[in-house]
Amino acid sequence: MELSDSGLGMFFRAALDIPEIPFGEMLWESAQRFPEKIAVIYQGQKMSFRELDGLVNSFANALSKLGVKKGDRVALFMTNRPEYIIAVYATARLGAVFTPMNPTYKEEEVAHQLQDSDASVLVVQESLYPRVKTIRQRVNKSLKHVVVIGQQAEEGDSLFLDLIRQSSPKHPPQVQISWTEDLVALPYSSGTTGLPKGAMLTHQNLVANAIQFISSGRITEQDSMLICLPFYHIYGVMLVNGALYSGATQVIMEAFDLELSLSLAQQYKVSLYYAVPPILLVLANYPNLSAYDLSHLRYIMVGAAPMAPEVAHRLQEKTHVPIVQGYGLTEASPVTHLNPVDQGQIKLDSVGLSVANQEQKIVDPETGEHEMEPGELGELIVKGPHVMQGYWKAPEETARTIRNGWLYTGDIARIDADGYVYIVDRKKEMIKYKGFSVAPAEVEAVLFQHEAVADCAVIGKPDAESGEIPKALVLLQGGARIEPEALMEFVGSRLAGYKRVREVEFVSNIPKTASGKVLRRVLIEAEREKAEAQAAAEAATVAPEPVETAEPDETPVETAMSDETPVDEASVDETPVDETPVDEASADEASADDMPEAVQADAVDTEPASELDAVVSEEMDAAPEPLPDEADTDEEQSESESDSDSESVVTSEALADEAAAPEIEDQTESAAAPSEEEATPPAVEVDVTQEEPLVAMSDEAGVSSEPEETGEPEETGESEAIGEDRAPEDDSEAMMAASDADLVDAPPEAAPSEPAAS
Template identity: 45%
Template sequence: MVDSNKVWFKSYDQNVRQHIDYPDLTMPQFLDRSAKNLPERDAVIFAGVKLSYPTLAAMVNKIAAALADLGIKKGDRVAIMSPNCPQYIVGFMATLKLGAIVVQVNPMYVERELEHVLNDSEAETIIAYDAFYPRIKNVQNVTQLKNVILFALGQPAGTADGSVLKAEELLMKYPPEFTQVPVNMDEDVAVFQYTGGTTGVSKGAMLIHRNITANALQVAEWFEQLEYGNEKVLCVLPFFHSYGMTTAMNLSIIYAATMIVTPRFEIKQCLETIKAYKPTLFPGVPTMYIAINNYPNVQEYGINTIKGCISGSAPLPVEVAETFERITEGLLVEGYGLSETSPVTHCNPMLGKRKAGSIGIPLPDTDCKIVDLETGERELPPGEVGELCIKGPQVMKGYWNMPEETAKTLRNGWIYTGDIAKMDEEGYFYIVDRKKDMIIAGGYNIYPRDIEEVLFEHPKVLEAVVAGVPDPYRGETVKAFVVLKEGQQATEEEIIEFCKANLAKYKVPRLVEFRSELPKTTVGKILRRILREEEVKKQQVTKS
């Protein structure tokens, strides 16, 4: 248990507890509980179709029975490759009901990436949206895949052959009852959450059953105004990402909320969905809130039904949060997490003090410290910059089949995040930057976030990201990549002069490139690495 004298507890909202009791229930058991308690409640709304909690629970039981009939047992891996849809939820929960392990697969993976995840996880079964079958078929003979279960969204894609199973037929064939296979909440793995794909070889973070249920309960505790059975969650974050899995899907099921499910973020469709179904919670990423802030006549879509939002996955510029709150009358707070921590570890208080640029304070039962970058063993006092370390019930068991990586990342129960951070006197944490994103120019350590905060204050800037690019004199130099708001024009000199007025000289970008869009992950995180690699290639071409 975390020491109750930790300074951050003084900043907790009044009704948020420091410690939570975590029931020994798996996610499918929480689903069964919601179905029993609120049989009339809509569990899912998708493409205008509504499914009640009992209907969703029955579908889960049928697919669990089908998987068991295929010989899948406790500990086996079942890959899921799908956009957000009811079938994703069913496949996920059915796998956990068997005591098997969900392998989260990014549906945008090309064959090479898909092959790596399937082989690394040793998955023999995949549940997938039928439109993705060509990619699956192309790698099947170089993986251990034996069972391919496809489902259609609307008209069948018509690309599958006779060797695959159809989820729709399995739902007709099997009974609506299935008993949870016993699991050890604190030992048995529930999910392989692949991470690190944007920075190197993708690693499978092993999340145990306790990790994923505890984190959903921690997030629910933070939203102290949550009402059981009376919330609607806009599920636009992808479920295959730990952020969407926890704050959209699992949180909803534990609190018997209605999941308003959308397969992707498309601004007009998103606003039409908000207007039609009136969500109360909207976990998202900054790019989503930026899009809403800048959409014409946005108030006409009834967005003031949204009472709470946690923004994660990337820094939330202050200007974005203030604008969003003004137009929605809801609360938008910045949080923080990692795939390895299921993912949420920090958040600004929903009702109390929020600090600009801060990821907030640790969630209940979450301990944190800042350690020196050289040894990782010396705990630093408030105000000093070092590596952020975290301990709590949401911290992974380790990386699948990677003992050296696990030993480097997990030490004495603490996860070493790789993020450079500091804590202030009140226990609020600030991410200064990723270890790998820090720019060293002319001997100065420069953190991109400092510059990005300034760029977002420029009235013409819609999105911005900063990267270090090779420089023969300074080692690296600062380059800003900027997307302007619609109808706006600006020059490189104008942006640089604005930065000069607001930043120390050594931090000011020397280069500015205007773009129509920035490369992003499926969650909306800007891929700084891609921009840096493009610059390196450009310089190599110029030299040759």
């Protein structure tokens, strides 16, 4: 791929044809194209696209029987597992909306999302079930059904396994979907007020972003993708969607483990390895890395937090594998920028080029209007078919974040002469801890509940390993005495692990404005000055000049880290990222606790895979029956003749027959099933192997950098739907992909007929 020299013009990715298909049918199309190809590998079990599609149909029919209909919210509370994928696509096929929940959430956080989203169904794995039972009475107003992935459920609740076994694997009747208006996902992310809120994502948003991601990353059915990043996070959702629609095989890890990830990469000849910066650091410092055969890796994609170029350089030297970085946010589904995947076109300190079908600008952060020149700093804003509809139940916040179709990211950035984007800072105050956003106000609200706290402020303290750590500045009540560790434990018992305070400093006052707002930037600046002073003091004593008349002072300068600072997690590597890695045996002992909550299930018991025994319907071998009307679908179900004692992790062996040749049910009056030609619409072929060059924008030619607005989502005036408050920069965490080459070449008939449309 040819790129023009820097300075001659910017580069952009040519426009893509986005197929206007419902999100739930993306898997169905892949099942038609790659029926027997392995779609998912989980704890040694394998499942084909055909089998996975059949299970999605079964669970969709089960949800329909529970009363789930178009527009209803279905909450998902589990770690990475095949059931997650099944629940997501089953919900989408009914026209309902899935709302993923962080498995590290404590009871209060679970209750908030269930209440705010008005979820009518919750799908939860058994190890998390107790958290739901304790708050059940508070959410009973909207929550009608709980489905448990496991062996035991209380009276009135259902078991995932039983529902699958009792339901038909045939495609449920098609629901009429408005591609640009109807929601399919409601992921929650922290807000500047501390209350998580939902980003309303439509079918268009997720379908468009999947195509943008597949194209930019050049993902094909030949690829094998290792996914340890959480499915509840928008980054994980994007990876799953990209794998399923491209036909790639995804190797799923429930939680990150360094040696296991390398073993899986070697065993399954993984070509695409997805990470966040802390994982990159562990890999770069792992002394036994060369013991694993990683020759099949095409690239390692990194995102969710700023990446240290020095770490990426070090890992590239060890593996000879390109490290590609990208950027995005929940509000953009999430991918907005990706580096090219070709080694010679990667800029390690940049988040890359704009994805296809997206417009971008750098604007004056004060006015939000005046466009800045290349190289000048300003707020990054983007526009395209992947930009959310708005925030759930928060029209005012939506109006501030989306203006005339432009999504204001809240991140300060610049664009270089080649069109590469560099994220410089965040406009607002979210703390980025290991790729996760922590809202200071949420942590402060918990601290204020402690009787010893008179006032407090929470800021992000720079940290070489985590990016930032939440630090609390606390003013105690008169006469009160308390240890810092006690306050940290107080917060940790009430919030998810990544929101825990990592350092406490007692102060005599909290600076505030006349209106009572905390002057957080003053505190942050003071923290930076202290860090710089400490660094300068340490640098001055690193190599003291010998003095002939006196012995050099060999007394080391103590670090400024207080003894009160907790060390509650095993350190991945004590060496700052810009220093030479330490080749010590301890470097390979990193555990899941060393990883960000973005890649682990903190305080969540991982559950072993087990067979979904004998979920085989005798009807599957019978001739096709007449297709029922929608009203009759609840009566169509498979009869199971055997039982299973095992916990319900879906496997291919157990469900091969049930998932075989799933048919699409149609609401037709015909007494016979339609022919294959009538029932199966042509699959949308996405040719990701064909490279289209990045287009050089010559200033002399006067070519605009903004692609045609062909796929732009329609603006909505719905007052019902828009979230609580949260600035999008808090999920700049989202994505960080990598890629390039670009575009998917979709055929002219890129908008196929929907299967079995009613």
